[in-house]
Amino acid sequence: MTRHGYRKAEDLPETLAVFPLTGALLFPRWSLPLNIFEPRYLNMIDDAMSGSRLIGMIQPVSGDKVHPKLAGVGCAGRLTSYSETDDGRYLISLTGICRFRVGQELDVKSPYRQVAPDWAPYAGDLTEPDLSNLPDRSKLASALKKYVASHSMEVDWDAVESAPIETLVHALSAGCPFVPMEKQALLEADTVAARCRALIALLDMDAPGDDSSTLQ
Known part of the structure; x- marks a missing residue:
């Protein structure tokens, strides 16, 4: 296509x-x-x-x-x-x-x-992207839960679970308050899978510590 x-x-x-x-x-x-x-x-x-x-x-x-x-x-x-x-x-x-x-x-x-x-x-x-080697959606959802615990963000968790993975990766890459250099790195990622891995890494970098009670 x-x-x-x-x-x-x-x-x-x-x-x-x-x-x-x-x-x-x-x-x-x-x-x-x-x-x-x-x-x-x-x-x-x-x-x-x-x-x-x-x-x-x-x-x-x-x-x-x-x-x-x-x-x-x-x-x-x-x-x-x-x-x-x-x-x-x-x-x-x-x-x-x-x-x-x-x-x-x-x-x-x-x-x-x-x-x-x-x-x-x-x-x-x-052409249509190869989505065969994407990280598990659960890894992205887990990183996002930790991230929103330290930011004033509202998340549609039903959409996180059901949206096409490429749509989800792009929505979070565009919508999360990353600094411009981080957003540029997401844009320049070679593939959707690489962008997803970079997104998970950015979410993890700015997440609260393990003692956060919001995830318990």
């Missing part, structure tokens, strides 16, 4: 508009809702809607608010939901298609930034 008609890396565009946003992760086969209100990004959505409908989500990695350095890897999403509010905002959803490595940032006249993406390292994102 292919992702929205993209069968291979060569089917993807050579130029990609990017939206730098700290902490916002988009994964292949994962949906990310966004509220767009800055003029430059409204312009970006207009251009995407009339073009490839692809936007690259990427984290900034410096404190420069005007022109921050971009992380080396992002994920392209296709605009799959779009509506406009009375006050001129766009409410959109991106569906993750394929990760990319930033080949170079382009010198452009558009108000938003654009890059030359290198799709080849993540061409496997365009």
